[in-house]
Amino acid sequence: MPLLVDPLTRLSVASLGLQPKGIQVKILGAGPTGSLLALALAQLGVNVRLYDPLTIQGLLERSRAYALTHSSRRLLQSLDLWAPLNSHLTTFTRLQLDDQELNRHTCFEIDDLSIQNQAHGAIGWILDHRPLMKLLLERLSKQPKVCLDLGEIKEQGLDGHDLVVAADGPASPTRKAWGIKTWNYPYQQGCLTAKVLLRGADHLTAYELFRAEGPLALLPMGGDVFQMVWSGPLRCCQERAGLNPSSFLDQLAAVLPEGLQPDVLLDRPAAFPLQLSLAHQLQHGRGVLVGESGHRCHPIGGQGLNLCWRDVKTLTRLVKLSNEGTLPIAKLPRLYARARFIDLFLVGLMTDLTVRLFSSRNVLLLMLRLPLMILLARLPWMRQVLLKAMTDGPISVVRLVSA
Numbered sequence: 063m064p065l066l067v068d069p070l071t072r073l074s075v076a077s078l079g080l081q082p083k084g085i086q087v088k089i090l091g092a093g094p095t096g097s098l099l100a101l102a103l104a105q106l107g108v109n110v111r112l113y114d115p116l117t118i119q120g121l122l123e124r125s126r127a128y129a130l131t132h133s134s135r136r137l138l139q140s141l142d143l144w145a146p147l148n149s150h151l152t153t154f155t156r157l158q159l160d161d162q163e164l165n166r167h168t169c170f171e172i173d174d175l176s177i178q179n180q181a182h183g184a185i186g187w188i189l190d191h192r193p194l195m196k197l198l199l200e201r202l203s204k205q206p207k208v209c210l211d212l213g214e215i216k217e218q219g220l221d222g223h224d225l226v227v228a229a230d231g232p233a234s235p236t237r238k239a240w241g242i243k244t245w246n247y248p249y250q251q252g253c254l255t256a257k258v259l260l261r262g263a264d265h266l267t268a269y270e271l272f273r274a275e276g277p278l279a280l281l282p283m284g285g286d287v288f289q290m291v292w293s294g295p296l297r298c299c300q301e302r303a304g305l306n307p308s309s310f311l312d313q314l315a316a317v318l319p320e321g322l323q324p325d326v327l328l329d330r331p332a333a334f335p336l337q338l339s340l341a342h343q344l345q346h347g348r349g350v351l352v353g354e355s356g357h358r359c360h361p362i363g364g365q366g367l368n369l370c371w372r373d374v375k376t377l378t379r380l381v382k383l384s385n386e387g388t389l390p391i392a393k394l395p396r397l398y399a400r401a402r403f404i405d406l407f408l409v410g411l412m413t414d415l416t417v418r419l420f421s422s423r424n425v426l427l428l429m430l431r432l433p434l435m436i437l438l439a440r441l442p443w444m445r446q447v448l449l450k451a452m453t454d455g456p457i458s459v460v461r462l463v464s465a
């Protein structure tokens with residue numbers, strides 16, 4: 063540390079290409095990824111400018127709920143955001159997988175978690191978009207290190223900043239302006255999301271129903287309210303989204319297992335296409351891609367936002383090193399891209415294989431699924447490994463195996 067205070071040494075720090083204190087970061091996109099990153103960096107003492115074409119109202123308005131895993135819980139705790147969100151989190155202590163073609167079930171329970179995660183009494187949590195964004199934006203507006211610039215579009219250039227972060231979502235204008243291409247594998251499936259009142263469902267259980275047309279997830283949101291994430295052929299999703307509420311509930315009732323009855327549709331269903339995508343590179347000069355600007359996967363297994371927030375964690379760790387003067391800022395983008403690649407690749411691969419294996423009536427695939435469902439139900443270690451990959455990220459399993 064004294065190295066940075068001494069004027070002479072400062073010279074040598076600069077000549078080494080290291081960054082003296084006071085990094086300036088520009089973040090494009092104030093969705094859940096960009097906003098969380100801005101807070102994390104500001105808490106390190108970094109100056110942040112955060113831009114989004116949407117106003118506060120626009121940023122709050124989306125009707126969606128996120129399934130949070132233990133990797134996200136740890137990040138929110140480290141940023142002092144977990145306790146204020148507590149009253150908005152719906153805990154689930156069971157994750158039930160139903161293969162509707164084979165009529166087989168498997169349940170993940172708290173015992174299947176690692177000892178450290180068991181102490182938190184949940185397999186995961188469901189959090190609505192609005193309270194999350196409300197808290198993030200409130201904290202950002204009080205944070206002196208953050209300059210919030212909402213309601214207008216800004217250029218992708220450095221503008222005197224040391225680092226530009228593109229957190230501008232799956233269509234990322236910044237990624238396009240930087241000329242970064244993506245690998246895209248559009249699914250035949252689309253996805254329909256809505257909140258419904260369900261009778262007969264367990265309030266502490268998240269359900270993943272494997273159906274030939276695509277998986278259907280039911281995520282508990284307190285009481286009888288569930289967030290439904292219903293995958294199927296995109297045209298079917300669009301048609302269902304246009305149905306009147308009673309016809310919609312009839313169609314939903316027809317695909318739910320016995321004992322689960324949808325009573326009320328609580329919001330307007332929204333249909334959107336699904337695809338697996340990964341940017342060819344996550345860095346461009348002094349710029350990096352974080353969140354869905356760099357990658358996107360199928361919602362099966364609820365990995366999406368958790369994966370985006372693991373980008374935030376890695377980038378924050380590297381910016382901390384640069385801010386302390388131990389990592390030249392010019393090297394940061396490449397190191398970030400390298401550090402994130404394996405996690406992004408493995409999650410993309412895992413979700414893709416699961417969708418292909420479980421969204422089919424192909425006899426060969428059914429023959430593969432049957433022993434898998436039987437083994438999952440019988441072998442606790444198999445459930446533990448799978449749950450660890452889902453809650454702490456697949457790299458944690460790789461580390462465990464190689465330790």
Ligand SMILES: Cc1cc2nc3c(=O)[nH]c(=O)nc-3n(C[C@H](O)[C@H](O)[C@H](O)COP(=O)(O)OP(=O)(O)OC[C@H]3O[C@@H](n4cnc5c(N)ncnc54)[C@H](O)[C@@H]3O)c2cc1C
Nearest residue numbers: 090091093094095114126127128230231334353354366367
């Ligand atoms: C229709 C839909 C429904 C979804 N439903 C669910 C769900 O129910 N559960 C779930 O877990 N996940 C859901 N997801 C996925 C989830 O929304 C993403 O994982 C999450 O939003 C990713 O966050 P992000 O901040 O990376 O991107 P985004 O949330 O897309 O945020 C990107 C931000 O960048 C801004 N922006 C755009 N252009 C610019 C620009 N030029 N300059 C600056 N800013 C810009 C946008 O206004 C936006 O605020 C859904 C996704 C979609 C598209």
